[in-house]
Amino acid sequence: MMLVLRCGRAVVRRGSSWCVLTALALLVTLPRPVVAAGDPLPSWKDTAPKKAIAEFVSRVTNRGSSDFVAPEARIAAFDNDGTLWAEQPMYFQMLFAIDRVKELAPQHPEWKSQEPFKNLLAGNTREFLAGGEKSVQAALAVSHAGMTTDEFVDTAKNWLRTAKHPKTGQPYTRMVYQPMLELLAYLRANGFKTYIVSGGGVEFMRAFAEEAYGIPPEQVIGSSGKLKYEVRDGKPVLVKQPAVQMVDDREGKAISIQTIIGRRPIAAFGNSDGDQQMLEWTTAGPGARLAVLIHHDDAAREWAYDRKSPIGSLDKALDEANAKGWTVVSMRGDWKTVFPK
């Protein structure tokens, strides 16, 4: 507004609106300010990570900077589980799968005597999980496949609306991290396109990503199952198959970024070894780069786990972060709040 006020009198004197027009045109075309009114990251303490983020944003958005990046290339990639929302005691999508298996059980009496369903239905979660990848895949297959994509979205949305987290009693979509919501908004206000790049299922994440994070479906990248095109009553449907199309984890994250976005992100945010290659791929490009790991070290407000956790293990990526100077965010030390109030 300063520009307008400064030449306000000239407008009156010369009977011309040219000055105001020019000033306004300038206001409209000038890049939006890096920092909006007030602190755009109020839930972040004034510690090193907040400074690193602000400095990076300033460097890539300042036209005078040698690290300036055109808005269309300002791609930021975010892992979801453990980075944007919580992931304990197990991935929320797995809790959805378990609830779904229970719901479908009356139609499948054979599951009572058939593993991994027997353990799962009996509530022996530890024994179920001891079956590893094979058990998890079996539960995902029966809970996610067989429906059309539209039916699946309805099912997932309904669960997200009604289910409660076993420890906090909160709906899962309230277990998103407030500081990360602010970060997403801050980056978007600075011209960034924010993507989710997660091992979670793409259709599952799209059921809440727009409402929870402001991230539209086309900016959600995840693991995906095979789909089958069928025409039912003259109308095409896509039916979810019990087979994996793409696993968007570890190396798969760099691969799906290349295949789907086709541009290398300039900033990436993760929390586990599953994000290591995404951060490597992001930081290997030229110019200013930002790689951030969220470290779950806050047993009081969230959970504390890292190297030896069966879920969201952060081990090799933490070593690489320390060696390469990636930004490590301590939930305990760097965040004023964790969940939205």
Next chain:
Amino acid sequence: MMLVLRCGRAVVRRGSSWCVLTALALLVTLPRPVVAAGDPLPSWKDTAPKKAIAEFVSRVTNRGSSDFVAPEARIAAFDNDGTLWAEQPMYFQMLFAIDRVKELAPQHPEWKSQEPFKNLLAGNTREFLAGGEKSVQAALAVSHAGMTTDEFVDTAKNWLRTAKHPKTGQPYTRMVYQPMLELLAYLRANGFKTYIVSGGGVEFMRAFAEEAYGIPPEQVIGSSGKLKYEVRDGKPVLVKQPAVQMVDDREGKAISIQTIIGRRPIAAFGNSDGDQQMLEWTTAGPGARLAVLIHHDDAAREWAYDRKSPIGSLDKALDEANAKGWTVVSMRGDWKTVFPK
């Protein structure tokens, strides 16, 4: 500008720039006009397809219309080969593969006696193509795999810069359709997000899509090969593998739209049976929908082919278009010009 001029004197009299400010704010926030100055589709004759397109755009962009679609849901999907650029005497990417095999031949003396390379190198294109999918895949594998994604883009860009079409003598990127360039721009001016959804290779198309069509990498969807993540000299690279990850053709187009965009397009443009399912999927959604097939019936200015062509066969999709009232564009009858001048 009218709004500003009308209240110009009031500014002088009242010594306030409020009126200009308000008018300008209005100008900035008002939706852009549906039709830009002049005819936005000058290469289209005033025949039925142009009217169908304009009417559709008006319906989905007019806030008063019951068919109004919010800008973020204005997704338009375009096939590439035969829809945005030519595809005869064979897909241009195949001509690239052939040139590449010739270039690599000195390093592969065994190809002289090994099909399909023997026929290909001897210029027996018909015999080579008689080998069908297997021959094509073999040529694509040796010409596209083994490189990093960065090396491949350089190779493809270099070929696109230097290679000439065997019939027209033009660079391939000059064999894009002028009416379709206007259509892409017209849709984007009306808030549409224009996507390529093509059977062509995603990395190959991205090598020219932004410059030729104004379509950024993240809006290019195509067939893709498997990639392998490797760290070379401490830097990660993605190496193209001789194996298919996804075939973006026929049913695959609806599937990749769902998996990658996650929204159903409201408009789709194709030219062959490979686009049939994309048009079915697009038109099966609620509200106003636009399905368009480009019919190659212009032997004088381009090529004339449809039901029996080995490349870009348009047979079942043409029957469905006639039955369902999809828009069929006659290159001869509906376009004033075909290629850019």
